[in-house]
Amino acid sequence: MSRYSLTTRVATRDDAPVLASLWTDSVRRADPSEQVADIEQIVKNGAASVEQRVMVVEYDGQVAGAVLLRILTLSPLNLEPCVHAFYPRVFVDFRRHGVGHALMEAAASYAEENGILHVATAIPYGSREANRFMARLGLAPVATYRVAPTGVLRSRLVPQRGKTALDGRSKVLAARRSLRRARAERLATEE
Structure with a gap:
C-alpha cells in the first residue's frame, strides 16, 4: 500500500475556483464567476492581514480541503x-485520510503562533459526521447560530391580519382568569 503525503499551505488566488466548489453551500448565491471572485478577495485579504488566513491541505498534490482562519474575540x-x-x-473523495485533522492542526498552530488560548469552529448544524469529528477533537458546542432572511423574520414579527380576533379573545380570557383568581382569593380571606 502506497502512502500519500499531506501538505498544508496558505491558499493562493489560483486556489479560488477549487475553494469556491468546496464551499459552494457556504458562499453567497451568485454566478460561479462571482463566487470565485469572492474567494479571491478573501484569499487576498488573508495575505494582507495577520488576523486572517485561508489554509489548504493537499493530498498527493490535489487540494483536498480548506479552512478560513480568523482572529476574533470569543x-x-x-x-x-x-x-x-x-x-x-x-x-x-478525501475524507478519512487525515485531511480534517490537518485542517484543525493548522488552526491550532495559527492560535499558538499568535498566543491565543482558544479555537472555535463553525460547521453545518445538520452535519452529524462533522459535529462528531469536532467533538472527538475536544470542541464543545457553545451556541446555536441561526439565520433567516430579513423578510421572513419581519413577517413572523409583525402581527398578521386575522390574528387580531385571536389576540382580543386571548385578552378577554386572561381578564376572566384574573377575575376568577381575585374572587377565589377574596373568598379564601373571608373564611
Whole structure:
C-alpha cells in the first residue's frame, strides 16, 4: 500500500475556483464567476492581514480541503481573543485520510503562533459526521447560530391580519382568569 503525503499551505488566488466548489453551500448565491471572485478577495485579504488566513491541505498534490482562519474575540461580549476556524471542509473523495485533522492542526498552530488560548469552529448544524469529528477533537458546542432572511423574520414579527380576533379573545380570557383568581382569593380571606 502506497502512502500519500499531506501538505498544508496558505491558499493562493489560483486556489479560488477549487475553494469556491468546496464551499459552494457556504458562499453567497451568485454566478460561479462571482463566487470565485469572492474567494479571491478573501484569499487576498488573508495575505494582507495577520488576523486572517485561508489554509489548504493537499493530498498527493490535489487540494483536498480548506479552512478560513480568523482572529476574533470569543464572542461580541467576551473580548478574549480566539481563532475561529470557519467552514473546515474536506472533499468527499478525501475524507478519512487525515485531511480534517490537518485542517484543525493548522488552526491550532495559527492560535499558538499568535498566543491565543482558544479555537472555535463553525460547521453545518445538520452535519452529524462533522459535529462528531469536532467533538472527538475536544470542541464543545457553545451556541446555536441561526439565520433567516430579513423578510421572513419581519413577517413572523409583525402581527398578521386575522390574528387580531385571536389576540382580543386571548385578552378577554386572561381578564376572566384574573377575575376568577381575585374572587377565589377574596373568598379564601373571608373564611
